[in-house]
Amino acid sequence: MSGAGQRVLSVLRKMIADGELSGGERVAEIPTAERLGVSRMPVRMAFRALEQEGLLIRRGARGFAVRQVTAEGLAGAVEVRGVLEGLAARQAAERGISPALREVLLECLVRGDQLFAKGYVSEEDLADYHDINKRFHQAIVEASGNPAIAAALARNDHLPFASVSALAVNRDNLTQEYRRFNFAHMQHHAVVDALLGQQGARAEAIMREHANATLGYARLFGAASGAEASGLKIIQ
Structure with missing residues (x-):
């Protein structure tokens, strides 16, 4: 795009x-x-x-x-993504990362470091980060060597806010967005460290937490309060 x-x-x-x-x-x-x-x-x-x-x-x-979105539906879809991506990370760590995918992951880290190094972000920076983030997650799923994970994620991605690509950005508070995405990028560093160290359980835990942080982000927009996320109505 x-x-x-x-x-x-x-x-x-x-x-x-x-x-x-x-x-x-x-x-x-x-x-x-x-x-x-x-x-x-x-x-x-x-x-x-x-x-x-x-x-x-x-x-x-x-x-x-x-589409109308409920808090329960959002939480369930994000939890499923966390489980699937956590499984992918664990299997990738135990299997070992190929030189080609290691290069992809490290390149994503370097590009992210360069983007956040200046201490603030623009809307253009966040658009770039969207692409970096998407490639990073794809590389981990690919590294698992398990096509069933990719197939399950593809089905789950059709649920609101379940996809790693579904990033909502608050253009009115880019200082907040800098903290939010910089934190996510630091989690990327942690999971790569676990992957390259073949620490399967640690890699799985980090990726599950990384996915579940999406729910915290949603609350920044007043989404997940009460039984229904009335403010979280998303357009495709």
Whole structure:
């Protein structure tokens, strides 16, 4: 996805998280593009991505509706991702990391270090981190050598906020976002250390905690309070 498409995707996620777009509300390309001051193409790309994440439901040939998300559903999907990615990390550590995947993981760490070294982040930085983060998680699943994990994650990714790609960014508080994503990057360092040291149990525990931190992030947007996450309505 282009930089413009990624930025629109992030903005729409945040609008849903804040309740600006409510569950069941219909959304369409042209009015959304006009509202955001962009062309239709990045909106179209964002809608398709969010549909894959389970945050939009297709209505008719071109329209979508926002999916209602509950706190219980979010917690369950994130927990499943944590279990699956934890299993992948443990199996990867016990199996041993190939030189090629070791290089990928270390490159992700270096790129992240460079991004956070200046002590703050821009929206463009966070779009870059989205790609780094996605490649990092993919590499760990690949390193497990277990295709059943990838298949199970692909199914789980269709649930709202379950995908590692489903990042909502608060553009109004980039200082907070710097702390949030820098912490996640430090967890990446810890899991790579465990993987390369072939510490399977430690790698599994770190990855499960890494996934479950998503629930804490959701609460930053007022999502997981009470029986229903009324503010966590996500667009694909």
